[in-house]
Amino acid sequence: MERIRTSLSIARDPWGSFEQVHPVLLSDLKRVTQTFGLVQYEQCLASCQYALDYVWEKLNTGHWKDISDQWRQIYYSVSYYKSVCLYELHHPPLKCIKTCDMGILMGVKPLKWDLCLKELASTLHKLHESTELVKDIPAAKIPRLELISPSKDKSIQRVSCPSLESFRKQWLSIGQPVIITDCMHHWPALDKWSLAYFQTVAGLRTVPVEIGSRYTDDDWSQQLLTISQFIQQYIVKHQAEGAPARRGYLAQHQLFDQIPELRDDIIVPEYCCLGESPDPDINAWFGPEGTVSPLHQDPKDNLLCQVKGRKLVKLCPPDMADCLYVNEGMLANTSQVDVESIDLQKFPLAAKVSFTESVLHPGEMLFIPAKYWHHVRSLDLSFSVSFWWS
Ligand SMILES: O=C(O)CCC(=O)C(=O)O
Numbered sequence: 001m002e003r004i005r006t007s008l009s010i011a012r013d014p015w016g017s018f019e020q021v022h023p024v025l026l027s028d029l030k031r032v033t034q035t036f037g038l039v040q041y042e043q044c045l046a047s048c049q050y051a052l053d054y055v056w057e058k059l060n061t062g063h064w065k066d067i068s069d070q071w072r073q074i075y076y077s078v079s080y081y082k083s084v085c086l087y088e089l090h091h092p093p094l095k096c097i098k099t100c101d102m103g104i105l106m107g108v109k110p111l112k113w114d115l116c117l118k119e120l121a122s123t124l125h126k127l128h129e130s131t132e133l134v135k136d137i138p139a140a141k142i143p144r145l146e147l148i149s150p151s152k153d154k155s156i157q158r159v160s161c162p163s164l165e166s167f168r169k170q171w172l173s174i175g176q177p178v179i180i181t182d183c184m185h186h187w188p189a190l191d192k193w194s195l196a197y198f199q200t201v202a203g204l205r206t207v208p209v210e211i212g213s214r215y216t217d218d219d220w221s222q223q224l225l226t227i228s229q230f231i232q233q234y235i236v237k238h239q240a241e242g243a244p245a246r247r248g249y250l251a252q253h254q255l256f257d258q259i260p261e262l263r264d265d266i267i268v269p270e271y272c273c274l275g276e277s278p279d280p281d282i283n284a285w286f287g288p289e290g291t292v293s294p295l296h297q298d299p300k301d302n303l304l305c306q307v308k309g310r311k312l313v314k315l316c317p318p319d320m321a322d323c324l325y326v327n328e329g330m331l332a333n334t335s336q337v338d339v340e341s342i343d344l345q346k347f348p349l350a351a352k353v354s355f356t357e358s359v360l361h362p363g364e365m366l367f368i369p370a371k372y373w374h375h376v377r378s379l380d381l382s383f384s385v386s387f388w389w390s
Pocket residue numbers: 285291292293298302304311374376377384386
């Protein structure tokens with residue numbers, strides 16, 4: 001723990017750029033640093049809590065996009081102090097690490113601040129020996145062939161590791177989907193990833209989990225859970241007791257930004273360098289069998305890379321939008337049509353849409369061009385990583 005304390009003690013007064021905040025909050029913030037410097041962790045913790053409660057109100061008022069970065073920066077910084085205090089006062093590791101994760105998820109690192117919550121969370125996690133390892137669950141043994149063998153002319157084209165130039169010419173430039181095989185064998189994740197491994201590396205880390213079958217359903221919600229809780233409640237229990245009424249899906253989360261140890265297990269596909277921006281958005285999709293992402297489109301090109309389990313993917317081109325009864329408002333990228341059971345009375349034009357479909361297997365990556373409609377169902381316990389780039 002010495003390393004953490006040293007780096008905090010050499011931090012310059014971090015509140016200089018927040019002079020505009022309410023004087024009560026500012027004096028709380030100053031008390032945080034003063035008491036921390038005096039090794040008065042109880043007092044420091046109390047001041048952290050006042051400040052975090054104050055800022056929490058600000059973070060939960062109005063639209064997220066309108067929240068000033070200042071509040072998120074304060075939330076980030078104070079979470080750092082709070083986490084160290086909790087650790088010094090011998091609170092359970094879970095509480096210290098959860099404080100870091102809340103700071104990472106809700107906050108943003110101030111520019112001039114050189115302390116990193118991600119590093120603190122990793123350090124704390126490594127200090128904690130996980131004692132509750134789960135046993136791994138074998139992938140489902142019986143492939144449900146009736147579901148997963150579409151006729152050949154309707155299946156998505158497959159190609160073995162094309163050159164950059166041929167990928168650009170034959171698929172990228174004309175916006176044509178393709179499944180690329182034999183390009184992921186060098187990913188450490190293919191061998192390393194298991195439930196036990198996630199528990200060891202990240203079991204106590206808090207992540208957002210989608211609860212409910214589809215994000216378009218009325219009873220859909222989101223919960224913050226540790227990776228251990230997610231595995232126990234939504235994967236182990238699911239396998240042992242059968243599918244629960246509401247599935248849990250760790251979906252579209254920038255897990256690899258949050259937990260750098262896992263980032264080392266994946267490799268950005270070379271094809272992403274054909275875009276203009278150097279850094280793709282990398283998202284994790286981790287869940288039990290039976291998760292569904294309803295038919296939707298995204299604004300960027302995508303390589304959806306399958307690491308564990310299989311996924312059934314259905315695709316149709318962007319120009320079918322007029323037949324897809326697209327939602328309005330927040331879900332304006334999502335069709336109202338349930339493509340697994342199309343209600344032709346309600347959505348007659350959907351009869352005109354022809355889908356291509358295929359099962360994506362571990363070690364394969366699916367190129368989904370920007371705006372291409374896609375529907376995804378997991379057939380097993382599954383982990384995919386998507387790279388959105390433009
Ligand atoms: O795998 C899924 O459930 C959905 C993936 C997806 O929509 C994406 O990568 O854009």
